[in-house]
Amino acid sequence: MAKKKVVVCFDFENDKNYKRTLSMWDANSNFDFSFNDLTPNEIQSNDIPTIKSVLTRKINQATYTLVIVGKYANSQHPDYKEIGYKNWQNFEIAKSKENTNKLVAVKIDKSYTSPDELLNSGASWAMSFTQDAIIKALDEA
Secondary structure (H helix, E strand, C coil), rough: CCEEEEEEEEEEEEEHHHHHHHHHHHHHHCEEEEEEEECCHCCCCHHHHHHHHHHHHHCCCCCEEEEEECCCCCCCCCCCHHHCCHHHHHHHHHHHHHCCEEEEEEEECCCCCCCCCCCCCHHHHHHCCHHHHHHHHHHHH
């Protein structure tokens, strides 16, 4: 079975350990998806138009966007005006919707607020941050 083209949308500063867990699962041949890392820090630029361009290109190469909803997923970024959205996660979700990516979301804690752009998006939800729950949500998206 072909691996799904998945980009992961997450807060690099606060939720990178969850992304690392996904990387470990991805290395396991029993976990049937691959993903591109969408962290602005890895783009090696502070230039917002450059970051937007790279993120948009990565999103457009995918068919799924997995959103990790952490504590600060809907917090306002200092450069929100230039980003055009409340933060980078909201930008990535909006671009994913424009590209008609299937959206899948998982909350690290059920009390965390979802990014605004995720609301009413028809996202498939993983009910816990586990391999089985995420695979099921991807398959149902």
